[in-house]
Amino acid sequence: MFYDINDDINDILKRLAQENITFNDKIILVTGGAGFLGSWVCDVLIKQGAYCICLDNLTSGRFDNIAHLMKEDNFRFINHDISEPIYFGFTHHPKGICVGEIKKIDIVMHMASRASPFEFKKYPIPILKSNTLGTMNALGIAKAHNALFFYTSTSEVYGNPPGDAVPTSEDYFGHVNPVGPRSCYDESKRAGEAFVKAYELQHKIKTKIVRIFNTSGPRIRSGSEFGRVVPNFIKQALSNQDITVFGDGTQTRSFIYVTDEIEGILKMVYKEEALGEVINLGNDKEFTILELANMIKELTHSDSKITFKPLPIDDPVRRCADLTKAKKLLHWQPTTTLKEALIKTIAWFKDNEL
Ligand SMILES: NC(=O)c1ccc[n+]([C@@H]2O[C@H](COP(=O)([O-])OP(=O)(O)OC[C@H]3O[C@@H](n4cnc5c(N)ncnc54)[C@H](O)[C@@H]3O)[C@@H](O)[C@H]2O)c1
Numbered sequence: 165m166f167y168d169i170n171d172d173i174n175d176i177l178k179r180l181a182q183e184n185i186t187f188n189d190k191i192i193l194v195t196g197g198a199g200f201l202g203s204w205v206c207d208v209l210i211k212q213g214a215y216c217i218c219l220d221n222l223t224s225g226r227f228d229n230i231a232h233l234m235k236e237d238n239f240r241f242i243n244h245d246i247s248e249p250i251y252f253g254f255t256h257h258p259k260g261i262c263v264g265e266i267k268k269i270d271i272v273m274h275m276a277s278r279a280s281p282f283e284f285k286k287y288p289i290p291i292l293k294s295n296t297l298g299t300m301n302a303l304g305i306a307k308a309h310n311a312l313f314f315y316t317s318t319s320e321v322y323g324n325p326p327g328d329a330v331p332t333s334e335d336y337f338g339h340v341n342p343v344g345p346r347s348c349y350d351e352s353k354r355a356g357e358a359f360v361k362a363y364e365l366q367h368k369i370k371t372k373i374v375r376i377f378n379t380s381g382p383r384i385r386s387g388s389e390f391g392r393v394v395p396n397f398i399k400q401a402l403s404n405q406d407i408t409v410f411g412d413g414t415q416t417r418s419f420i421y422v423t424d425e426i427e428g429i430l431k432m433v434y435k436e437e438a439l440g441e442v443i444n445l446g447n448d449k450e451f452t453i454l455e456l457a458n459m460i461k462e463l464t465h466s467d468s469k470i471t472f473k474p475l476p477i478d479d480p481v482r483r484c485a486d487l488t489k490a491k492k493l494l495h496w497q498p499t500t501t502l503k504e505a506l507i508k509t510i511a512w513f514k515d516n517e518l
Pocket residue numbers: 195196197198199200201202219220221222223224225226244245246247274275276277278279280290293294298316317318319375376377378379380385
């Protein structure tokens with residue numbers, strides 16, 4: 165299959181246009197804009213005529229994801245760690261660096277955070293900082309500019325929920341280990357959400373939070389064997405290496421394709437009905453990891469063997485999104501099947517990642 169990312173970006177634009185959703189003329193700061201999801205957001209915003217400021221420290225992101233946007237007049241890249249303060253519209257500030265020429269920001273989308281399990285072990289402190297100090301600094305920008313604040317939280321805030329809390333709705337408080345190997349991520353996202361709510365309460369800023377479930381598609385990085393499951397299985401299958409399943413493979417995940425996720429994110433940012441809300445953006449179809457491994461093996465025509473390794477500590481047994489709220493408030497649900505998503509992602513991997 166020939167894959168062209170522009171077809172998928174145009175598909176998102178078409179879906180947004182059907183509901184007259186446009187960010188034309190808005191000035192939007194996207195932290196983490198050079199990452200997997202952030203760069204898709206930047207692409208759509210630029211095509212809609214927004215002025216898009218991509219702030220990223222290029223740790224888990226790639227300059228390649230945004231290089232094609234550098235020639236656009238309405239795109240600006242700032243290489244900065246959001247854990248450190250930054251001030252827009254100031255020429256001097258005693259507490260941090262300044263970007264004087266950008267006087268007004270309408271929307272702050274705080275997406276900067278490493279998000280892959282292998283990074284939890286290697287970079288726990290930067291992850292904690294991005295979601296706590298980084299969220300506070302990004303909220304400070306929203307406060308100074310009276311901007312809407314949007315935060316990408318995660319299904320990991322639910323930790324390892326019991327069976328009767330799956331599919332998991334937004335009112336489930338979570339079952340999270342505060343001192344486990346994943347705590348730098350899940351607890352810092354929980355703290356990030358608390359920061360958002362505190363700024364909303366005390367400074368009356370407008371906020372929205374999404375809890376993203378396992379999203380993949382073109383531009384996702386494949387890390388080490390502890391990375392994200394979809395890109396790792398694809399890479400292993402395409403290179404005929406063993407496909408390593410952790411545990412017995414009966415644990416479940418709900419997978420969502422990037423175009424559905426970006427459509428949901430931008431509907432959330434746009435819609436008034438979502439003001440002050442926390443909404444799941446995932447899939448309500450649940451697949452076991454073993455089903456995923458077999459599907460990828462079949463679609464890649466791979467000779468790889470499926471092998472098993474011990475399950476990492478605190479790995480969630482089941483993950484499935486309750487989408488009642490997203491359907492009601494955003495009129496949104498994912499439409500791409502797992503098979504369609506994998507076919508496109510595999511085609512992109514063959515051209516870009518091997
Ligand atoms: N992809 C998923 O399945 C998923 C699931 C749940 C939540 N999320 C959340 O969505 C957001 C985007 O995730 P992604 O999948 O695109 O990951 P990603 O790693 O591809 O993107 C994150 C981006 O943030 C940048 N970054 C990290 N720390 C930073 C810092 N301190 N200052 C500035 N930039 C920084 C990275 O360089 C990268 O470009 C993250 O907040 C993540 O937690 C993603």
